[in-house]
Amino acid sequence: MFPQLLVNSLIAGAIYALVASGFSLIYSTCKFVHFAHGATIAFSAYFLYFLFSDLGLSFGLSVIFTIIFASLLGWLMDKVVYKKLRQRKASKVILLMTSFALLIFFESLILMLFGADVKTIGYVKIARGFDFLGAIITPLQIVIIAVSLVLLVLLYFFMKRTKIGKAMRAVADNKEVAEVVGISAENIYSWAFIVGSAIAGIAAILVGLEQNLEPMMGTNLMIKGFTGAIIGGIGSVPGAVLGSFLLGFAENFGIWFLPSGYKDAIAFAILFIFLLFRHQGILGIGRNSK
């Protein structure tokens, strides 16, 4: 049973990581909690459903459009809402409340447009998974784990090697100094939203295929993704991915020994422990704790 438990943990962790990495990227650059990231995921998942199941577009095209749509949606949220608030010198708390409002707004919009029923994208047929070293796993679940790991590597190189990535780190480190050397913080914020939301689009596709669609899926995903990001060290993208996997492991191994009703309790107990004893998270070492 141990291999299966390991696989279950990896799948859960990978899904949390898909949510946490985009969220964490936006947080580390813009320094505020963008809860509406969950809305980007949910709305993009419904967009994929609309393209693929309603309009009958090919799956490949639908996937590409969904990722573009997610980027655009995130960028618009920043441009239309957050930017205006920043210009009025809104505090972090105001931005946080705004992100909640956006999340609820988009969930209500989904409810209005698509109704409360469960929706399935129906691209992957439900079938028995295949045996892999004593555990059962489906092809889609392998893709989810692989994508989340590849994303981790890609994001690492993006932040370290590309011009935009370096500029993002510069703004994250010290916005004023970055602006002095000619980096436009507003531009970099836009980029953070575009890249972070594109990851949300990828998450939307994979989570939508694996878990079906529901209007409130964004909130549920965000709760676990946020927890993973905090455990891993908010502001550090690799940390967020690591924290998400740790969360997946803790939950699944936890309820193997404890009654399964404690699943969420385990997740939040870990969150509390980290907040109390290691608020900078797993990968918080050596970072200047501003």
Place this chain on the structure above:
Amino acid sequence: MSKTLQIIIGIIIIAIIVALVFVFGTGKTTEGLVKIGVLAPLTGEASQWGVPPKEGIELALELIKNRVDNKKVEVIYEDTQCDPAKGVSAVQKLINIDEVDAIIGAVCSSVTLAIAPIVEKSEVPLISPASTSPKISDAGDYVFRVVPSDALRGEVFADYIKNDVGLNKVAILYINNEGGAGNKDSFKKRFEELGGKIVAIESYAQGTKDVKTQLMKIKNQNIQAIVIVSYPADSVIILKQAQELGLSLPLYFQTEALEDPFVLEAAGESANGVIYILQADPSGREVEKFENMFEEKFNRAPALYAAEGFDAFNLIIKAIKECKAETDLSSCIKDELYTIKNYQGVSGTITFDGKGDVLKPMAIKKIIENGKKKVLMIK
């Protein structure tokens, strides 16, 4: 006119009005008039469950031409908005000011539970057309309902699985909220009373999308079947993940969720062979007649609980007919309701048990394939 005189005249007028109200307004119902109060959420979020019973009652009132025997029937509607506090003031008004003989309501279980002690104390019988909480069974002698308690489903299902299918060892997987836990408890209690054994109980939070580890824990036990209490969205997830994990145990769903066409479509082949339980569809000439009359009056098909409102009203009228000579009409209605057996209502066959709960037949269905269903048994 001096000011003192004005005050004195004012006081006299008020005194006369108060005296008149006392003489004519109170005292048990005026001869030849029966009053029935209705408590339902007529506005607000829950109005989708409150308006249909009202419409059912309006239709029933029209059919008896506002009269029972030689008495006029008056129906007084009060809006509760599914709020226990509003329900309590509304029931106080119905009992103390309108002095109704019987009440139909409330719709939301929370409101029915809040007003139960008041009707009990005032000895006014009440029939709820829609409250399903198991707690209402013990809410009082004067409290009835024409919808089965959530507990009934669990009891009948336990009976079916233990005695008709002949399984002795099962595991339960349930959604951890009030409804889910209540359903689980009623199944567990009955199944163990019958000598069955619940080997494992696992749960998940509402909104969960991953039950793989729970299913694995159950799979490892020595059991014959899994009993599942779930909502529509998670039913799909459970079916999908059970299929993916190659779980070959029979699944018994103690929920009407599988009746939802969206669920069947989403679950596809993974739902094949699943057995589930829900209230049996009422059928027969009376039901058809009701549906036709309803459509004629309201220009649309009756929504959920319209038939229950119709039946609750007619049951009270039937009881009043039996209570011709009684001086205490309210208590008599209560006593008569307890004697109702196999009443052919439009919401199903109605028999009240000793707690005022209705016993209605349950249907056990099986999904054959491609979303096609077959009724295995009516119990």
